Amino acid sequence: xxxxxxxxxxxxxxxxxxxxxxxxxxxxxxxxxxxxxxxxxxxxxxxxxxxxxxxxxxxxxxxxxxxxxxxxxxxxxxxxxxxxxxxxxxxxxxxxxxxxxxxxxxxxxxxxxxxxxxxxxxxxxxxxxxxxxxxxxxxxxxxxxxxxxxxxxxxxxxxxxxxxxxxxxxxxxxxxxxxxxxxxxxxxxxxxxxxxxxxxxxxxxxxxxxxxxxxxxxxxxxxxxxxxxxxxxxxxxxxxxxxxxxxxxxxxxxxxxxxxxxxxxxxxxxxxxxxxxxxxxxxxxxxxxxxxxxxxxxxxxxxxxxxxxxxxxxxxxxxxxxxxxxxxxxxxxxxxxxxxxxxxxxxxxxxxxxxxxxxxxxxxxxxxxxxxxxxxxxxxx
Numbered sequence: 001x002x003x004x005x006x007x008x009x010x011x012x013x014x015x016x017x018x019x020x021x022x023x024x025x026x027x028x029x030x031x032x033x034x035x036x037x038x039x040x041x042x043x044x045x046x047x048x049x050x051x052x053x054x055x056x057x058x059x060x061x062x063x064x065x066x067x068x069x070x071x072x073x074x075x076x077x078x079x080x081x082x083x084x085x086x087x088x089x090x091x092x093x094x095x096x097x098x099x100x101x102x103x104x105x106x107x108x109x110x111x112x113x114x115x116x117x118x119x120x121x122x123x124x125x126x127x128x129x130x131x132x133x134x135x136x137x138x139x140x141x142x143x144x145x146x147x148x149x150x151x152x153x154x155x156x157x158x159x160x161x162x163x164x165x166x167x168x169x170x171x172x173x174x175x176x177x178x179x180x181x182x183x184x185x186x187x188x189x190x191x192x193x194x195x196x197x198x199x200x201x202x203x204x205x206x207x208x209x210x211x212x213x214x215x216x217x218x219x220x221x222x223x224x225x226x227x228x229x230x231x232x233x234x235x236x237x238x239x240x241x242x243x244x245x246x247x248x249x250x251x252x253x254x255x256x257x258x259x260x261x262x263x264x265x266x267x268x269x270x271x272x273x274x275x276x277x278x279x280x281x282x283x284x285x286x287x288x289x290x291x292x293x294x295x296x297x298x299x300x301x302x303x304x305x306x307x308x309x310x311x312x313x314x315x316x317x318x319x320x321x322x323x324x325x326x327x328x329x330x331x332x333x334x335x336x337x338x339x340x341x342x343x344x345x346x347x348x349x350x351x352x353x354x355x356x357x358x359x360x361x362x363x364x365x366x367x368x369x370x371x372x373x374x375x376x377x378x379x380x381x
Contacts, residue, residue, distance in 0.1 A: 024118075273355070
């Protein structure tokens with residue numbers, strides 16, 4: 001037979017504490033190790049006594065049950081809390097459960113129901129009183145869904161941070177080596193290769209600045225601002241130094257997508273197609289429902305083996321479309337799409353490489369209405 005469950009009773013009423021102690025003591029396998037009359041005292045006694053379960057009144061003086069529950073579960077995750085209250089109000093239920101309570105019991109029930117909730121909590125199972133109204137259960141479902149979404153966001157953030165660290169370690173080291181080497185040689189005095197070395201160092205410095213700009217955009221994660229796809233594409237073409245064979249782009253406004261972010265994704269996809277694909281290269285930019293869509297197609301017939309676009313698949317990040325890997329550009333483009341609740345996909349369709357970047361657009365406000373789309377215009381680059 002296992003050891004008795006250690007329970008701490010928390011209630012601002014001395015008579016209620018005495019009644020609960022007597023009732024629980026009569027149950028085999030439960031040991032009441034202490035009492036507390038306030039939320040603040042509950043936290044202190046929980047840390048001191050280390051019970052398996054805290055039976056917590058919700059409404060008390062000197063700190064309510066939800067506040068005490070949140071602090072106890074944060075400081076001692078091994079301690080389970082069961083809420084005990086006269087209230088079955090959905091908001092009260094939600095507050096206690098979101099604070100970390102593993103069970104919720106309405107006063108006035110049987111001792112068997114209370115003991116069942118205590119044992120369930122100690123065993124890692126949540127148990128709600130059958131008198132908790134359906135509205136509270138709906139709130140709980142919403143709470144669980146929100147928690148799941150937050151957990152996924154945190155996991156994704158942790159992954160992205162690790163990838164960004166990898167990018168910095170890998171991509172910054174090369175340019176810095178070139179720059180520092182050039183400066184050391186120039187410091188030693190003029191040489192025949194000094195000018196060429198200086199040009200190389202300046203070019204690598206610009207590459208480094210461009211890399212950091214992309215990482216800053218990913219880290220900012222803002223949905224503020226707006227983009228004009230036609231201007232973003234013009235800037236991407238100017239920076240790439242080469243034009244696609246066909247360009248169809250609207251002159252409307254994309255609300256909620258900063259123009260710098262759209263320009264960076266457009267540049268990375270265009271350069272990837274021009275440098276590593278085959279002509280003809282075609283670009284289409286359009287609005288599709290609540291999304292802005294940028295599609296770059298070339299005749300290369302390539303698709304990545306893993307569309308999660310991790311930062312590294314090979315040693316040489318410049319060889320974007322080499323077999324078995326891709327470069328930093330697609331990594332940054334995919335993360336910028338993700339920042340704006342979209343995604344980047346690249347696939348082989350009938351022998352063509354099709355890169356599609358999606359961004360979720362914010363519903364246009366008054367400003368957006370005044371700059372409504374004038375229609376899609378097909379124009380030669």
